[in-house]
Amino acid sequence: MRTTTRLRELLAGPDMIVAPGAYDALSARLIAQAGFPAVYMTGFGTTASVLGQPDVGLLTMSEMVSRASALASTIGDIPLIADADTGYGNPINVQRTIREYERAGVAALHIEDQISPKKCGHMEGKQVIPMDEMVQKVHAAVDARQDPDFVIIVRTDANAVYGLDDALRRGQAYYEAGADILFIEAPRTIEELLAIKQAFPSVPLLFNWADGGKTPMLPLDDIRILGFKLVIYPVSTLFAATHAMLSLLELLRQGQTPTAFHSQMVNFSEFTDQIGLPAIQALERRYGVNQ
Numbered sequence: 001m002r003t004t005t006r007l008r009e010l011l012a013g014p015d016m017i018v019a020p021g022a023y024d025a026l027s028a029r030l031i032a033q034a035g036f037p038a039v040y041m042t043g044f045g046t047t048a049s050v051l052g053q054p055d056v057g058l059l060t061m062s063e064m065v066s067r068a069s070a071l072a073s074t075i076g077d078i079p080l081i082a083d084a085d086t087g088y089g090n091p092i093n094v095q096r097t098i099r100e101y102e103r104a105g106v107a108a109l110h111i112e113d114q115i116s117p118k119k120c121g122h123m124e125g126k127q128v129i130p131m132d133e134m135v136q137k138v139h140a141a142v143d144a145r146q147d148p149d150f151v152i153i154v155r156t157d158a159n160a161v162y163g164l165d166d167a168l169r170r171g172q173a174y175y176e177a178g179a180d181i182l183f184i185e186a187p188r189t190i191e192e193l194l195a196i197k198q199a200f201p202s203v204p205l206l207f208n209w210a211d212g213g214k215t216p217m218l219p220l221d222d223i224r225i226l227g228f229k230l231v232i233y234p235v236s237t238l239f240a241a242t243h244a245m246l247s248l249l250e251l252l253r254q255g256q257t258p259t260a261f262h263s264q265m266v267n268f269s270e271f272t273d274q275i276g277l278p279a280i281q282a283l284e285r286r287y288g289v290n291q
Contacts, residue, residue, distance in 0.1 A: 003072075003107040004149035007079035010037055011151070011181075011204055016224050019081055021234035023049045024067075025074040030274065031237070032075040038107075041071050042234040043083030044120050049238075057117025061088035065100045072105030079107035081153070081232070086118050087111040091140035098144040098152075108151030110183055110206070111141060113158065113170065121185040122213035126157050131170050135177045142178035153206060155183035160214075164192050168199045181206055181230060186214040190226075197227040204229040211235055 010017050019038040022028035023045025031039045044055040046067050051058055064084065072080045082101060087094035094111065101109050112118065113134040115127045128134075134156075141152050154174040159167040164187070171182045183206040184196050193216070196205060207228035209217060223231055248261045258265070266274070283289070 001077070002147065002149060003077060003079040003105070004147050004151065006077065007038065007081070007107040007151055008149045010079070011229060016220070016228065017230045018220070019230065019232050021045055021232060021237055022071055023238050025070045026275065027237050027241075028071040028080070029074045029276075032078045033274065036078070038079045038081055039071065039075055040232040040234060041068055041080060041082040041106075042232075042238070043085055044235055045238040046083070055120040055123075057085065057119065059085075061093075061097055061100065065104050068101060068106050069104035080105065081108040081110075081151075081230075082106045083234075084109040084111050086114055086116045087137055087141065089116070091136045094137045094140045095144035098141050098150075099146065102146055102150055106150075108153055108181075110153035110155050110181075111137065112155035112183075112185070113137075113174075121155070121157055121160075121208065122210050122215075124160075126160050128156070128158050128161050131158075131173055134170070135173050138174050138177035138179055151180045152178065153181040153183050154179035155185050155206075157185045159184060159188075159192070160186055164195060168196070171196075171200065175200070175203055180204065183208070188214050188216075190216055190218075193226050193228075201227070206230045206232065209233050209236075211239055 017037055019040040020031045020036055021040045021042035022031055023042055028039050046064065047053060047055045047059050050063060050067065068080065068082045084097055084101060087097050113128045115129055119126050138154055145152065156167050156170040156174065158170050167184050171184055175182055181204040182200060185208060187193050187196060205228045207223050208215060209231055211217065220231065244264065248258065251260050
């Protein structure tokens with residue numbers, strides 16, 4: 001089964017989909033091995049891991065596609081949902097973006113209505129393009145899709161710029177233009193979350209659980225009751241890994257060795273097992289490769 005078809009089945013099923021964020025192939029592999037039904041490729045984390053810089057529109061489409069391809073090949077038949085920022089240009093650019101992400105093995109992507117260069121959805125100072133312009137980008141994305149099961153998620157950042165009513169109007173226009181899932185970015189209260197579901201009672205909705213962001217960080221049961229279909233944790237793995245590395249580095253800076261941190265680390269064999277060394281060794285035995 002294609003991963004696009006698998007994701008469509010999950011969306012049609014009764015359960016809410018939880019997709020932790022991956023910022024590189026290793027984090028994607030660990031998420032898939034942990035048993036999650038989908039993996040989310042975070043633009044915030046990808047920018048941090050590729051450039052060591054913040055999510056302010058610095059990565060190009062080709063850089064994002066290259067990373068998406070690496071993640072998709074790592075996780076096999078698990079659907080990959082990827083950030084595609086603004087689509088990297090006008091409707092013609094969006095069409096190429098859709099085709100390149102499809103060829104990379106992505107099952108779904110989201111594009112947004114910010115101006116370019118964009119900012120992380122939970123940063124200040126965002127600006128959005130006119131709604132009619134974004135509608136044309138959505139039309140272009142739908143027309144460019146080769147696999148009918150490829151999922152197009154459309155995000156609006158208008159809540160931070162013009163308020164929730166404008167964001168809801170945009171969401172309706174984007175859905176009518178062909179969006180499969182709506183992503184109303186950065187609702188700030190439970191009341192706003194309720195208003196989103198009331199505005200779109202039959203539309204699959206994405207909840208962005210961004211640690212330290214503007215949206216209330218609710219328990220999953222509450223998010224389910226609110227009616228959201230897809231929950232992404234875009235930065236949780238990145239922040240956890242960063243915290244662990246900072247803690248270790250502080251010990252080393254103080255003149256200690258990693259031994260003091262071993263209880264919080266996997267060991268050598270555990271790590272090589274996680275990244276698939278036993279499977280490689282089995283292939284070496286099968287094909288008589290010298291070890």
